Amino acid sequence: xxxxxxxxxxxxxxxxxxxxxxxxxxxxxxxxxxxxxxxxxxxxxxxxxxxxxxxxxxxxxxxxxxxxxxxxxxxxxxxxxxxxxxxxxxxxxxxxxxxxxxxxxxxxxxxxxxxxxxxxxxxxxxxxxxxxxxxxxxxxxxxxxxxxxxxxxxxxxxxxxxxxxxxxxxxxxxxxxxxxxxxxxxxxxxxxxxxxxxxxxxxxxxxxxxxxxxxxxxxxxxxxxxxxxxxxxxxxxxxxxxxxxxxxxxxxxxxxxxxxxxxxxxxxxxxxxxxxxxxxxxxxxxxxxxxxxxxxxxxxxxxxxxxxxxxxxxxxxxxxxxxxxxxxxxxxxxxxxxxxxxxxxxxxxxxxxxxxxxxxxxxxxxxxxxxxxxxxxxxxxxxxxxxxxxxxxxxxxxxxxxxxxxxxxxxxxxxxxxxxxxxxxxxxxxxxxxxxxxxxxxxxxxxxxxxxxxxxxxxxxxxxxxxxxxxxxxxxxxxxxxxxxx
Ligand SMILES: O=CCCCC(=O)O
Numbered sequence: 001x002x003x004x005x006x007x008x009x010x011x012x013x014x015x016x017x018x019x020x021x022x023x024x025x026x027x028x029x030x031x032x033x034x035x036x037x038x039x040x041x042x043x044x045x046x047x048x049x050x051x052x053x054x055x056x057x058x059x060x061x062x063x064x065x066x067x068x069x070x071x072x073x074x075x076x077x078x079x080x081x082x083x084x085x086x087x088x089x090x091x092x093x094x095x096x097x098x099x100x101x102x103x104x105x106x107x108x109x110x111x112x113x114x115x116x117x118x119x120x121x122x123x124x125x126x127x128x129x130x131x132x133x134x135x136x137x138x139x140x141x142x143x144x145x146x147x148x149x150x151x152x153x154x155x156x157x158x159x160x161x162x163x164x165x166x167x168x169x170x171x172x173x174x175x176x177x178x179x180x181x182x183x184x185x186x187x188x189x190x191x192x193x194x195x196x197x198x199x200x201x202x203x204x205x206x207x208x209x210x211x212x213x214x215x216x217x218x219x220x221x222x223x224x225x226x227x228x229x230x231x232x233x234x235x236x237x238x239x240x241x242x243x244x245x246x247x248x249x250x251x252x253x254x255x256x257x258x259x260x261x262x263x264x265x266x267x268x269x270x271x272x273x274x275x276x277x278x279x280x281x282x283x284x285x286x287x288x289x290x291x292x293x294x295x296x297x298x299x300x301x302x303x304x305x306x307x308x309x310x311x312x313x314x315x316x317x318x319x320x321x322x323x324x325x326x327x328x329x330x331x332x333x334x335x336x337x338x339x340x341x342x343x344x345x346x347x348x349x350x351x352x353x354x355x356x357x358x359x360x361x362x363x364x365x366x367x368x369x370x371x372x373x374x375x376x377x378x379x380x381x382x383x384x385x386x387x388x389x390x391x392x393x394x395x396x397x398x399x400x401x402x403x404x405x406x407x408x409x410x411x412x413x414x415x416x417x418x419x420x421x422x423x424x425x426x427x428x429x430x431x432x433x434x435x436x437x438x439x440x441x442x443x444x445x446x447x448x449x450x451x452x453x454x455x456x457x458x459x460x461x462x463x464x465x466x467x468x469x470x471x472x473x474x475x476x477x478x479x480x481x482x483x484x485x486x
Pocket of ligand 1: 157162290455
């Protein structure tokens with residue numbers, strides 16, 4: 001891999017400010033999903049070194065907490081600036097291990113950096129409160145304090161931004177964080193640790209523990225069970241989120257869980273169809289469909305169904321598929337063979353039950369983990385795509401005729417992360433936005449994510465919010481002081 005600064009590509013874990021191997025020398029190899037080639041190995045960290053990282057976090061946190069918010073913000077600002085200065089290298093590392101096209105990877109680096117900048121600034125505004133006393137001699141004061149040592153478990157689909165969306169508020173609030181990145185994408189996380197170290201984030205405050213799938217369970221179990229860790233933030237599947245919640249229950253940790261989705265994308269009969277196609281391309285095919293807020297079910301009003309289907313299929317036909325580091329590519333490989341198999345299974349199930357392929361519909365000629373961006377029509381509620389998150393480049397088009405009916409179908413899922421709809425009717429805008437049981441609703445847009453906005457879901461899509469002014473509260477405890485004898 002060609003990098004301006006090869007020192008960013010680290011093959012060691014970062015624990016207590018030290019670059020180190022696994023205690024038992026165990027390593028795990030990381031592969032490029034575009035060509036299956038090895039990118040090198042990282043240590044396979046286990047339970048004992050996880051405990052060491054947690055102890056180091058406990059030791060480092062009081063001094064960090066004692067800094068003023070402005071002093072912490074200055075270090076975080078430096079981290080942010082280093083991310084910007086190294087944008088190209090961070091993007092190249094990300095594309096190599098995750099597969100997303102370089103343009104998307106560059107965008108993710110900026111998005112990731114934005115959380116560090118945002119929370120560095122927000123931390124200066126952690127205001128308390130005073131409450132009118134309930135007795136003449138009493139004064140009531142409310143303060144907010146960092147929760148302490150925190151942990152994060154992050155996914156492979158956004159190897160940088162899902163880290164900074166957690167580490168940014170944690171460190172800004174005065175907490176320490178122990179991070180376990182996804183087994184598939186440790187290099188982005190380790191590169192962020194290099195820059196954190198250069199920015200002057202103290203030893204122990206932010207440790208990064210790479211681990212393969214099996215060791216990840218051991219690391220995760222320690223992060224959940226260890227009473228020193230007071231908060232866990234996780235992005236990933238609902239199934240794993242539930243297990244982590246169970247494991248955290250005995251030590252009653254505060255939790256942020258950003259879990260699965262099954263996003264509806266509704267096109268009403270009065271929508272601007274060209275805008276809806278543009279929005280659908282972003283909402284469905286971003287990161288090859290491997291995003292928790294990706295449109296999973298596209299509901300199109302019968303009056304515009306054929307026109308929308310034709311326009312979408314034509315636009316999708318133009319999406320260039322290939323290795324992420326090749327110029328002009330907008331759809332990279334899926335992360336692995338299992339991801340491809342899931343798309344194939346959803347597609348086969350839909351076709352068996354009567355759906356028709358309008359575009360794509362098979363493995364790409366490049367083979368491996370590449371799949372053609374696909375559009376299918378004639379999709380119905382009995383198909384797997386209606387219930388399960390495909391997490392791939394498959395757009396299923398459902399037909400509807402009535403607003404109440406489509407809202408009910410859109411809500412007919414255990415998930416409640418993101419929903420989208422296109423309309424030009426103001427009354428409908430409010431009616432539908434209020435009726436959708438989702439934490440985030442995009443109206444006439446397919447892109448809702450931003451550091452200033454609260455990201456998170458309802459129902460089986462999780463707990464808590466990340467980003468925005470609300471994201472900081474997840475790392476703070478409220479303390480109430482009752483002053484008597486005044
Ligand atoms: O899969 C979830 C990652 C969230 C990406 C985003 O912030 O849009």
